[in-house]
Amino acid sequence: MISHNIVPNISVDCVVFGFDFKKLNVLLVERELKDEESGKLLIKDHTLTGYHIFEDEDLDTAANNILKNLTGLDNIFLEQFAAFGQLDRVAGDKDKVWLKYINKGFAERIVTVGYLALIDNTKVTLHLKDKNVQWFPVNKINGMEMAFDHKHIFYKALEALQRKVKVEPIAFELLPDYFTLSQLQKLYEALLGTSFDKRNFRKKVSQMHYVIPLKKKQKGVPHKPAQLYLFSREVYDKTRKGKISFII
Amino acid sequence: MISHNIVPNISVDCVVFGFDFKKLNVLLVERELKDEESGKLLIKDHTLTGYHIFEDEDLDTAANNILKNLTGLDNIFLEQFAAFGQLDRVAGDKDKVWLKYINKGFAERIVTVGYLALIDNTKVTLHLKDKNVQWFPVNKINGMEMAFDHKHIFYKALEALQRKVKVEPIAFELLPDYFTLSQLQKLYEALLGTSFDKRNFRKKVSQMHYVIPLKKKQKGVPHKPAQLYLFSREVYDKTRKGKISFII
DNA sequence: GGTTAGTTGTGTACAATTTACACGAAGATA
DNA sequence: TATCTTCGTGTAAATTGTACACAACTAACC
Known part of the structure; x- marks a missing residue:
């Protein structure tokens, strides 16, 4: 203080x-x-x-x-x-x-x-x-x-x-370092109050090279464990494109 | 004061x-x-x-x-x-x-x-x-x-x-009440430091129903006068969609 | 050890949007 | 009437978005 x-x-x-x-x-x-x-x-x-x-x-x-x-x-x-x-x-x-x-x-x-x-x-x-x-x-x-x-x-x-x-990859700050794609999807759904199609969401994420699949899997879940992913701000900064949504 | x-x-x-x-x-x-x-x-x-x-x-x-x-x-x-x-x-x-x-x-x-x-x-x-x-x-x-x-x-x-x-139609505040599409395009180019294809830009604008063509034409220009347009915030508010650009 | 419950992970066909690109017509001026 | 400048327009190809269903994996239970 x-x-x-x-x-x-x-x-x-x-x-x-x-x-x-x-x-x-x-x-x-x-x-x-x-x-x-x-x-x-x-x-x-x-x-x-x-x-x-x-x-x-x-x-x-x-x-x-x-x-x-x-x-x-x-x-x-x-x-x-x-x-x-x-x-x-x-x-x-x-x-x-x-x-x-x-x-x-x-x-x-x-x-x-x-x-x-x-x-x-x-x-x-x-x-x-x-x-x-x-x-x-x-x-x-x-x-x-x-x-x-x-x-x-x-x-x-x-x-x-x-x-x-919707414009910056800040949502990852709300997740632990390692997260699953379902968690990421649920997060976006909670944030925006919408729901997304699972396959389309994953297709989209797989194009984001800064969301990196790990060789690890979830542990301690009572069902098939999901693959874990990692967000890399460094990769993001190097691959950002600067899309425009309102005009052109 | x-x-x-x-x-x-x-x-x-x-x-x-x-x-x-x-x-x-x-x-x-x-x-x-x-x-x-x-x-x-x-x-x-x-x-x-x-x-x-x-x-x-x-x-x-x-x-x-x-x-x-x-x-x-x-x-x-x-x-x-x-x-x-x-x-x-x-x-x-x-x-x-x-x-x-x-x-x-x-x-x-x-x-x-x-x-x-x-x-x-x-x-x-x-x-x-x-x-x-x-x-x-x-x-x-x-x-x-x-x-x-x-x-x-x-x-x-x-x-x-x-x-x-890129996300809200505030650029119109920089134009006079009546403006031409070329002026609108130059404005966006000046704002964003890019350049747009004329035909594609116009196609895009023609889908924005809040950019309304008037029956007036430009006056006092030493060439073919362009058609004048008007931005209607009222129409915008009633037709906005809320696009997302970063994810989905 | 087999069954159940719950979640993961994957592909394709169709629709919509974005992109690249060139020229004749209109009006002003000399 | 010729010249200059800007206006206004369409199409084909590529990319991106959307809708949609099921088998495989693991843990837990019996």
């Missing part, structure tokens, strides 16, 4: 996505506030993982530090997707109460920079056990109570993710 | 693109600083069009106000593309001198939110005459002196523009 002064009116918020081989999830922090004297529960809802930046910290560094703190991991895929600066970001009375207790009454408009984080579930689940941080299925978010404008930020992140995933 | 207090550590910068039917241009402001006593020229370079936000102003509003102030126009296409918060954004001695004179010595790191603006040249050129604001060809920017990290911001904007233009 960094020890210098925070910048009171600027923060970063990370929208952390994960994939459990079935559905897409997002990491949220439970926000709970009890009155100091009466012990009465004043607030209970969820927030994205974010914090103010520090005076001597870049935006990217701030986002990285949040994730490191949260998951214990470094080198997580992290990409800015938007900044939010609406005057009414502090949404309701709930948030005002929160700021009064937690933020020393500071209620100026805070500009927050949103980061998209993609993590490999298999590497982090243990670290989360003892914190008030949990995975929530992306399609359950709509019905949840969320702090500030975090629901809005979340949906912007999801849109950005769906857009990027 | 707005009269309230500025937020000292947050600004917006607009990267304003225009098209003169031959090449893509960007709007830059000449920054010139003379020593008050000696009259000696301390700084001369260029900046993007930007300013601090005001306490009672949204980010989007701030960007809009800058453009209105600059061009006299409202309703300009404007879209956030990134936030910049590197600690070394104030690049060199030049910028420190500038901040000392202009910004009352305030030299804290400023986080700036970058906006992409696309404008129809034919509507604004007159408004710019008497200001130190000028169009510069995009491919000349590399050799220019620019303030702060504005060259970096400019290139990020250009990348974002090239990316978006």
